[in-house]
Amino acid sequence: MSRDSSLKRFDPLGEARLCLNRGVPTPGWQTMLLVERVAEAPATGLIGPYGAALLQLTPLQAASCLYGLVSSAKAMAEGRLSMEVTTCLDSGEAYALKAVRPVKATALFAWYLGAFGAELAAFAVASATLHPTMIVPGYMLGAVANGAAAWCGGSQQFLATVPNSFLFVGIAMAGHQTKCFCKNRVAVVGGEGPGFIPAVSILLRFITWTALCFLDLPNGLLPFGSLGRPMGLPVLREKFLEPVTASQEALACFTSQFWISFKPEANGTSMSLTEEVGFGECSWPATGELSSASTIFNTCLLLFAVVLVPFHMCIVVGMLLLNPTYACAADNLPLKEEVEAKQREINDFATQNEQAAGQHVLLSPPPD
Structure with missing residues (x-):
């Protein structure tokens, strides 16, 4: 952050003041956000829901984990x-980009939000059903696909693309060359090449994970630690399918036995109306060893995966068929020129605001 900041020091509060004075984020603030979005959010988004799917949760913990999944997906989409x-x-x-293509930018953000939500939920469900060691190679495949696409594009840095993609796993999830508006510039490490190669790896990853979840591995993979735990369809049924059934039955009970009654109460001088709400003999869903909160949480995870994964895959197929920039790295010069012109306008606007606020002189630490 300090390298990109005009303050030349790590000062989040000072950087925030500059953002307010400019009216737009500073480069230093953008760098800080980028670290959170490409490193911290994927890590917590992958680990948190998976770990929570294995534990007995309280209602507060379940709500916190669901919020963490959604907020991580949102940060990754941004x-x-x-x-x-x-x-x-x-x-x-x-x-x-939002200024020149507001509708398309919003639609693209909505897709990425659903895509990363699908990735995080699918990883949690598949890892809890099987084991992370069987699921993580799916992201290795995505990283290798990015490297293969860079090699096809003639990049000399295709080998560096693989570890970079795996380290910043969001790139392995969505692809390095799969851009929707314009292709990567030459200076981007391993950015050359067609997008259809990493796009195919996205489809292959979800198909493989789904198929693996229907295996029956009562003795696990290896008789070593957690690798020897039961895996496959019985675990999927116990941890996710049965909770979905229990939640569905509880929801049906709540909606069918919901009632409201009004009882008038009167005394010597006034009369009041008392309202009572009830759900009959309904109770919160719970299955086997799972608490009610864990049952609801696992139900939400499976629903996210079942709904968002096909949605994401359909859009990927559509982009491959209809968007040459996404599939074949075709350039879009008119859009690039529009965005660059708008960026210059925004930069001029920020400079004027800085000058008006007296911030055009670089701030430096006071002398000792």
């Missing part, structure tokens, strides 16, 4: 939308 611009233009940010 980071990916930002990369759509920063990897295509020498100078540009996501807000410039």
Whole structure:
């Protein structure tokens, strides 16, 4: 952050003041957000829901884990939308794209939000059903696909693309060359190449995970630690399918036996109406060894995966068929020129605001 900041020091509060004075985020603030979106959010989004699916949760813990999944997916979607611009233009940010293509930028963000939600939920369900060692190779495949696409594009840095993609796993999830508005610029490491290769790896990853979840491995993979735990369809049924059934039955009970009654109460001087709400003999869903909160949480995880994964896969197929930039790295010069022009306008606007606020002189630490 300090390297990209005009303050030349790590000062989040000072950077926030500069953002307010400018009216747009500073480069230092954008760097801080980028680290959170491409490193922290994927890590917590993958580990948190998977770990929670194995535990007995309280209602507060279940709500916190669901919020963490959604907030991580949102941060990753914002980071990916930002990369759509920063990897295509020498100078540009996501807000410039939103200014020139507001509807398309919003639709793209909605897709990425659903896509990363699908990734996080599917990883949690598949890892809890099987084992992370069987699921993580799916992201290794995505990283290798990015490297293969870079090699096909003639990049000399295709080998560096593989570890970079796996380290910043969001790139392995969504693809490095699969950009929707314009192709990567030459300076991006391993950015050359067609997008259909990593896109196919996305489809293959979800298909493979789904198929593996229907295996029956009562003795696990190896008689070593957690690798020897039961895996496959029986675990999927116990941890996810049965909770979905219990939640469905509880919801049907709540909706069918919901009632409201009104009882008038009167005394010597006034009369009041008392309202009572009831659900008959309904109770919160619970199955086997799972608490009610864990049952609801696992139900939500499976529903996210079942709904969002096909949605994401259908859009990927549609983009491959209809968007040459996404599939074949075709360039979009008119859009690039529009975004660059808008970015220059925004930069001028920020400079004027800085000058008006007296911030055009670089701030430096006071002398000792």
